[in-house]
Amino acid sequence: MWRGLLAAIAAAAVLAGGGTVAWRHYEGSVERMDLLGEAARDSPPREITIESAPRPTGGPAIGLPRDTAPAAAQPGRNILLVGIDARPGEDQAGARADSVIVVHVSAGGDRAWLVSLPRDTKVDIPGYGTDKLNAAFADGSKEGGRAGGFALLAATVRRVTGLAFDAGAIIDFTGLRRVVDAVGGVDLCVDVETVSVHIGWDAAGRQTPPFRLIPPTFRPEPVAGVRPQVYPVGCRHFAGWEALDYVRQRELLPDGDYGRQRHQQQLITALGQRLHSAGVLGNPLALHRALTAVGESLTFDGNGRSVTDWVLLLRGLRPAAVTMLRTNGGKFTAAPRGGTAFEQLDPTTLELFGAAREDRLDAFAEQHPDWVVPHA
Structure with missing residues (x-):
């Protein structure tokens, strides 16, 4: 979801007239919390036990080591980015993480992966047992609010990946809509017809959900008499509400969650391009609205570094130097249990995280070019 956004924010902030001095004005609008907990780089590593999808017969066994190297020895920097779909009343209790992205910045600071x-990855959530990855945020937030939700999710991700984190951030989808509206919308090219399960209209023209999601698998069932919002294949301009709805869809996409990940990536790329455009950078009022919306949409933990410090650390990145990699090669690996459709990370994905721990994702991408998401 986030490819290009960090680079765009940093570059836009530095170009805002006055450089980092100007950015400090927007830094004050960013909510700061202690989010990382035991997943922070300076916290001691925990024992890691990972269940992965079996490798084809004859292949070597792959897993994360039980005793990982100290986090301080891991080269480069790691950031955990979480997008939450928080509805009214869910901010402090029960919001689920719909987008969980690990960002690895190379030791030289010139590349990011x-x-x-x-979200359906089968994981062991500390203190809660086996569940889907996105449940970790909901479990932790019930008593600890956003900070508790992120900390439990981050601890779970550390156990899955072996990575400790130098920073973490939350953005809710309502905040993402505000950012898109602040830059005047974005241009997107829809690659596959996408039918909304969230937004539709009844015979009287009133907005209402066009599908019911039936548990336990949350299979979408059409609601009679309601016409769903449809995004046909082709390129056009999206307002904030359309862009938000478009990137939330997965239930009716041919490739499910991987399709949603791709659409989120496309949106953030388009948003980054819009932030860099003359229509925003060349318009002080538009740039002010955009950076204010970004700041108000973020909850951030820099693990001892300020937002300004991170802007300076990342300002050398350009969208072309930011690469997105697919887990499981973009293919769903089912791990059903008790009627629940989990996804299980395959051995090559665990190799991917091993490469991140050793700051050699460039070599991994060269060996697995089909795991690289092309720049939109």
């Missing part, structure tokens, strides 16, 4: 973890 983004790996989106499937």
Whole structure:
């Protein structure tokens, strides 16, 4: 979801007239919390036990080591980005993480790699047992609010990947809509017809959900008399509400969550391009609205570094130097249990995280070119 956004924010902030001095004005609008907990780089590593999809017969066994190297020895920097779909009343209790992305910035600071973890990944959530990855945020937030939700999710991700984190951030989808509206909308090219399960209209023209999601698998069932919002194949301009609805869809896409990840990536790329455009950078009022919306949409933990410090650290990145990698090669690996459709990370994905721990994702991408998401 986030490819290009960090680079765009940093560059836009520095170009805002007055450089980092100007950015400090927007830094004050960013909510700061202690989010990382035991997943922070300076916290001691925990024992890691990972269940992965079996490798084809004859292949070597792959897994994360039980005793990982100290986090301080891991080269480069790691950031955990979480997008939440928080509805009214869910901010502090029960919001689920719909987008979980690990960002690895190379030791030289000139490359960044983004790996989106499937929300249905089968994981062991500390203190809660086996569940889907996105449940970790909901479990932690019930008593600890956003900070508790992120900390439990981050601890779970650390156990899955072996990575400790130098920073973490939350953005809710309502905030993303505000950012898109602040830049005047974005241009997107829809690659596959996408039918909304969230937005539709009844015979009287009133907005209402066009599908019911039937548990336990949340299979969408059409609601009689309601016409769903449809995004046909082709390129056009999207307002904030359309862009938000478009990137939330997965139930009716041929490739499910991987399709949603791709659409989220396309949106953030388009948003980054819009932030860099003359219509925003060349218009002080538009740039002010955009950076204010970004700041108000973020909850951030820099693990001892300020937002300004991170802007300076990342300002050398350009969208072309930010690469997104697919987990499981973009293919769903089913791990059903008790009627629940989990996804299980395959051995090559665990190799991917091993490469991140050793700051050699460039070599991994060269060996697995089909795991690289092309720049939109």
